[in-house]
Amino acid sequence: MTAVDLPAVPRVLIAEADPWSRDLLKQVLLNVRCDARLDVCADGQQAAGLLRDKPYDLIIADWELPGVDGLSLLRNVRQQRRVPALPFILLSTRNDSASVREALPLAPTAYLTKPLDMEGLTQRLQDLLLNEGETVYCEIPALAAGMTLSVFLERRRELSDGAPLRVDVKAAVQRSLAPEGLDLKQLEEQVKTDPQITAVLIAAANSAGHHGTPVQTLSMALHKLAAGQSMNLILGLALKHNVILSDAGLKEYAERHWQLSQQTAQYARSLARMLDLDHERCYSAGILHRLGDLALLRSLQEWRQGGGELDDELIGESLVTYGASYGSALRTRWRLPLELRQLIAAIYSLEGGVYSREALVMNIAAQLAGLTEHEGIEALAKGKTARLLKVGLSELMRIRKPA
Structure with missing residues (x-):
């Protein structure tokens, strides 16, 4: 997909098993194209079904998907010999040379290893989904006619993204960076008073992608998620709508x-x-x-x-x-x-x-x-x-x- 054939409103598929990584990818993408028509799923079988039913402009898939893995999805897409080739970003925890050599013949648009480089991912998405110098503005939708506050709050309860942020996350991460990398103890000190950050990190550390003793504290969550994923999740919160x-x-x-x-x-x-x-x-x-x-x-x-x-x-x-x-x-x-x-x-x-x-x-x-x-x-x-x-x-x- 080049600048001359970018769709007016792109349709994107995100296939990622971990719910918090999936949500992070969604927020990064919507931050680039808030108008994108977005489908998200947690397993490869569902992703394969969506690919059969809908035409997509971009696919972001994790190699380690259950059912049909991301590499198999990429193989199936390439076998269709679409011209130009359908952009496909393959994500993986595998950073060894053998895995890279296995994926490269299938020509992924990008092969990104986890924890993700947020700036790098954002730049990739901008290159794929925006013309040079283009920005997309999405207006806040007006309330439906006749909507009452009680009905609105009842509906929002099951869809709520949680609390607003108390802490400036970018500043907190910046202050926690040391020459050798992110200092988790310092990061904990910076964000420990923020209920939203605490809740999200504890929830992410207890998600399907992590096993073992239940995590009940911010310190345990930071260490279980490790520096890269912790930083991504915290920075990703700043991309959410209405989080301030x-x-x-x-x-x-x-x-x-x-x-x-x-x-x-x-x-x-x-x-x-x-x-x-x-x-x-x-x-x-x-x-x-x-x-x-x-x-x-x-x-x-x-x-x-x-x-x-x-x-x-x-x-x-x-x-x-x-x-x-x-x-x-x-x-x-x-x-x-x-x-x-x-x-x-x-x-x-x-x-x-x-x-x-x-x-x-x-x-x-x-x-x-x-x-x-x-x-x-x-x-x-x-x-x-x-x-x-x-x-x-x-x-x-x-x-x-x-x-």
């Missing part, structure tokens, strides 16, 4: 939820350390517990950008009505570990008669974070959670002081 809150009023609400998440996480970590419990897991639960409220605020910005009316009363009502359910839907859809979800649930209420000590820590940490500076903690120290945890006023005051 530009609405000043909604940003104020988000700041309160971010601060409450961080306070809860800090209290939980300090108390868990004091009691010799898993303090990093408690910190993760604290950071993530307002994910739904933040995701809802992002959806409310979409509502306003589509032409919907919004005021403080509607924002408050929406948070009360939908915040918890947005969080539950995200944690389930992203398949966050059950143990981590249980700790998050304990922040809101203690159900049943037997509680883990970590669940009690989360519950009391949230209560501490909810106190104003003028409120005492004497009543909290006399409450049920503190009694079950066997902590008193002196311990709670010691925990609260650093924050």
Whole structure:
């Protein structure tokens, strides 16, 4: 495909088994051509079926697809002897010379090894999908006639991309680069207060492409994904639609939820350390517990950008009505570990008669974070959670002081 025969609106197929890598590829592509007609699938059999049914202008496929692998897809495409040749980007974790020699006779447009070079991939897509000097602008679609806020939020709940970003991801990655490469410990320090980054990395580390003990902390996720994939996923978040809150009023609400998440996480970590419990897991639960409220605020910005009316009363009502359910839907859809979800649930209420000590820590940490500076903690120290945890006023005051 050359500059003279580029389609007005390209049709692209992405075939990638890992859901988070698939989403990353989708975002990079839409960032280049927001108007692209895009089909995505997770296995080679489905990709082969789509290739039989539809004419594509570009294929991006992973070699390691289940069913029919990406190399077989490329072979089938080349056997059709289309002129000019259908652009085909082959992705693989294989970077050995034997694998490259196996693929090259089939003339892939590009052979890219994972973790992907995001800038290189973007440049390839620009060369394939844009004429020189061309840019594509996509308007934000207006709300459907008669759409109400409640119906809009109900529909968005199962489609939400999560919370807005709190951290400038490009700056965070830049500050974490060392002469020998990406410093994962420094990167963790840069992004640990961001619920969206934490949730996505934990979810990605627990996805189908990764096996072993469930990952429940940011540190574990970073090390399991390794530097290249962690950096790509974090940078990829900045490509998402509406991931930055530009609405000043909604940003104020988000700041309160971010601060409450961080306070809860800090209290939980300090108390868990004091009691010799898993303090990093408690910190993760604290950071993530307002994910739904933040995701809802992002959806409310979409509502306003589509032409919907919004005021403080509607924002408050929406948070009360939908915040918890947005969080539950995200944690389930992203398949966050059950143990981590249980700790998050304990922040809101203690159900049943037997509680883990970590669940009690989360519950009391949230209560501490909810106190104003003028409120005492004497009543909290006399409450049920503190009694079950066997902590008193002196311990709670010691925990609260650093924050």
